[in-house]
Amino acid sequence: MYIESQHNDRVREWARLKTRRGRQKSGLFLVEGERLVTELLASHVHLEALLYNAALDEPPDAVWNHPKSVDRRFVLSPQAFALIADTETPQGLIAVAAIPKVDPHYPSRVLVLDAVQDPGNVGTLIRSAEAFGFDEIVFGTGTVDPYSPKVVRASMGGLFRVRVIAADPARYLAAWRRRHAQGTIVATAADAAERCDRAALGEQLALVIGNEARGVSDALRALADRTVAIPMAGKAESLNAAMAGTILLYEAYRQAANGAT
């Protein structure tokens, strides 16, 4: 189907998905660019619509003629397309996808984000969580929306393969603990006395990463069994939240893979 007008109802609805409110109302989000759309099509996330910019020559075949795309393809005028695109130089391809509705599984390894606010940091943490086998991520109150265009982009498709849970982190952790009586809740803090590599992080682990400026909240630190820091030669500020979190996810994986619990 071809859509010319910027005032088309569908175009206006899709453009609203750039805002958190628009995503919450519709349960949809945007995925921009061939690479990310390819990752989306390979995942379990439901494709609602596939949009292509009429100003460009040919949509990429593997995406456009993917079985999931059938009856969901729209060619948009450049003006209509620009209204929906988030990046300044849009790549000509946008998918509209359904935000997965999933209940928490409380697996043995979970990453909890406590008011982490930078989309780039959160995207990186999603990638690292996937790399090191943490496939459930709790987006605690005050954490950036995982389905915002910047997080989607920074996660490089990792977002489509992990389980995203929006929850009050204290409540989630209480429920997690009931299922994992031997489990360890670990908070991270630059000023902690215990080194992450000398602490047994455990096979059953809830790892809590805090806000970029304030760290993990007092309430969650009080819930934690231990608080650990990354051993360092230089200044603690050398590592941002994404790098610190990546190291801790690696450390947990390394310990488990070594049977060092």
Place this chain on the structure above:
Amino acid sequence: MYIESQHNDRVREWARLKTRRGRQKSGLFLVEGERLVTELLASHVHLEALLYNAALDEPPDAVWNHPKSVDRRFVLSPQAFALIADTETPQGLIAVAAIPKVDPHYPSRVLVLDAVQDPGNVGTLIRSAEAFGFDEIVFGTGTVDPYSPKVVRASMGGLFRVRVIAADPARYLAAWRRRHAQGTIVATAADAAERCDRAALGEQLALVIGNEARGVSDALRALADRTVAIPMAGKAESLNAAMAGTILLYEAYRQAANGAT
């Protein structure tokens, strides 16, 4: 001193520092924003000039009246200032600094960048190198210029505290090896059979990080004593060069701090 014109000789020379060629000719580079300039003033790097945008109210006192700033302060008209600023919304403060001329020290721990091209990745690697005690970094042929505005920004001041060596990496490593007969040259590769956490990385370590797409070059892999990978549950592409490098620098520090060589 107040400078009004965009055509002033100094203004034109400073604006040229945004290009690699301009920096190479003059031996100077630009540092933008109060936070980075503060880090610069606290370091050993020589301050050549301090520029302030006349459109703004008051320059920050701690920077403007710093002992190093005396006789080096220039207030520029907004147009002249905009010509030099790299960011779209300049913060009103730019330092012109001298690129440190340093010879290699060949310390026991060194990070070698082999054609790493993304400024954000390189900035992060500089921060991580500082965090984990690698205070000499070799910028091999094809690696992004460490003094480009984007790298300066992404390094968050770490650049001012590490030793930056531009060198042919094979030649550097040969000279390093002569000084560290027991040293280990470790290349990183996603397809390596050996896990970084099970390999003894050694107290004397040259860690080689490769290009984002091609990895470490064959020539440097041939020079390496071992090639290691990061153990992972997910896909190797989940980690970018900065994250992978950060984990390896941490792993080396962890092993040394545990006396596990």
